[in-house]
Amino acid sequence: MSESPTNTVEKAVDKKTTEQKFIELRELTSPKDWNAIPHLKELAASFLEKDKALSDRILVRVNNLNKAKENRREGERERERELKRERGQEIEGRRGAEKLSVAAESFSKIQSNRSKISELKAKAKEKGKQQLKTSLFWFVALPVLLFSFYQIVIASERYESRAKLIVQQPDGMATMDASMALLSGFGVSVPGASDAELAKAYIYSKDMLDYLLTELNIDQHYTNGNVDYFSRLESQYSQEDLYDFYRKMVNVEIDEKSLVILISAQAFAPEFSQKLTETISQRAEWYINKVGNDLAESQLAFIRGEHIRVEEKLLTAKHNLLFFQDKHSLLDPEAEGLAIQQIAYTLEAQIAERQSALNALTTIMSEKAPQVVALNNEIQAIEKQLLKERSRLSNNQIGLTDPNGIPQVRDLSVGAILAKYAELKIGLELALQAFTSSQISLEKARIEAYRKLKYLVVVETPTLPEDNAFPKVTYNITLFTLLLLMLFGIGRLVLATIKELK
Template structure:
């Protein structure tokens, strides 16, 4: 009875473990096609002008001013995206390349859909991001060393184009905005200048401030002259009477100078006529608008030139830390690892099955 049980156990072990392991080993060494891997390490570099808060370590060594986590994350997602795969397919005909070998497990189906191609591509392409250095590790597999190298190189080229295209799109949008701001600032400056010209023509005055300064200077001179005349009058009265011809003549000059002072002062602050000080205030407001519009014009012009400069150059690029190389050794499939792992897993599964069987048998008894 015991021999019978052992025989059954051996038959079950052979069917469940040994035969599957032998089939796997036979497939791996007889049918599985060798795959080679070419790898590279990338870094997204900001080449536009930027302020660096803390440049140290490898970032300072490479001159990387602003490598953001978002850029690296976006590039990682793009490499595995359908857009990237369709671009590579136009260059290499990926379906033909991945289905050209007779490998029912590791090769792609000849009639694979786009979705199947994307899924297969993401199995043979490894993209890992180092969260500390923001470096991307890219590994491409192929059934020949030459193809894996070409595939990795093309991934790098299209990734660089993608990063540059994004930055150029942003720069172009900034240029459109800067151009709009420049046009608005130009129009505002023209309107402010026209308002100044219209004010000068309507009031027949070039600059009220200059005219007010001239009048103030004239009044100051007249007042000095008036003070001198009054001093002479005081001197004459010390030895002449008020009716003396010299005193009368001097008083006439004093009255004339005083009237002229009053007349000139009235031009500045007379309540009966349009006050020159009001003209000065209005004209200063117009000049302030012109100056503001001129400053805004200068700023918008500088922004437009900066946007044009940024649009004409690369704002970001890929720094290839490690160039892809031609592989010499077979990397996949890892035949020994798969064989040993399969043997261990099948033994574990077989042991679990025996355990379950013994528990069920004990409950029945």
């Protein structure tokens, strides 16, 4: 009776080398079990944890047994083939005649199979054509027919009105003389693309949409129930929906070379499309003019304020000078001073003349002589007048001043009058120079503001369309058909690829 693998393992586990352990294990195992492959596999599994090397050696024994078993089987197969070859040679003669009959039968079967295959191919080809026709009808022909029916019968006509505008600036050289043109230092300026872009941005703005809602009630026109569902705006719309629909109906383009602004507006009636384009053009013109005027006014406001202040100073200086002249009843104080001085010089000359005559008389007459007394009285009168005239030139009495700072005196000296007059005159001249400079600055600012003014000029008035521009039936149907055919072809290629991969 063969020993169990467990007992065998316990007896062989104490040996030292793997080969010695393997030899002792062979001696401890019966020949039947030693040649039994299942028993050796169980034995190798039992040694796997305790002695891996011995387990591997047992598995080598198992492999050798398997190879020997396979060699025996191969020998048996070779002997069987030899026997079959000998038997075949014996029956080869008998099968010769049978082969001829079998070949004839096979040829007839092949011909029959070929005809059947041809019939199957024809049926498959016919079925493929039928499937292709069916697919084309459902996925191409029917959608194209429905879309064509919508485009021709149902779709509402949309009319498009166009207008052309351009932003221009005035020719400043044509509105001023040569000196002011040189002073301002400019010629004709050409508006840039930013002005056209500004007009375009305002046309697309929410402010323009609000203005059109107020003036034309465009929401009622675009939500008209007589228009087909896919072309009109929904009755329960939001502000965003209305704005998006407005952007679809109104288009603004700018020519890069000429900067001409092309406005195109669509509507479901030709008159309304023309009115819409006209209203947009007028409102855009108002906006461009308003922007230019606001810029000009803001630029001129400060200069005008300064000019008014300088003008008030000039008027004050003139008023002070006139008040001073009226107060002293003097037209020209300088001439008045020269006249008084000339009188004094004349009186001194008369005194000298009379004194010479008096000296001559006293040599021949007594002091009480009537002629001497008369001449003395005349000399005293002239000296008194001379003192009065000199006091007018050098009197320093100054009275009170009025609210404007003008001296209020009764006997103001000529020197003081000349000094005050010169001060007032210099103040007037300075105020006049400041006024002149301010006037030039104001004129330059006005010209500069004028050159910055911009006007929206209508190049082409809004047109009244006679034929509808949309929908473009032929173009839409052709494009829709081509797209469906392209998608259908791609789908067929995908399906054919999937079938081949299967």
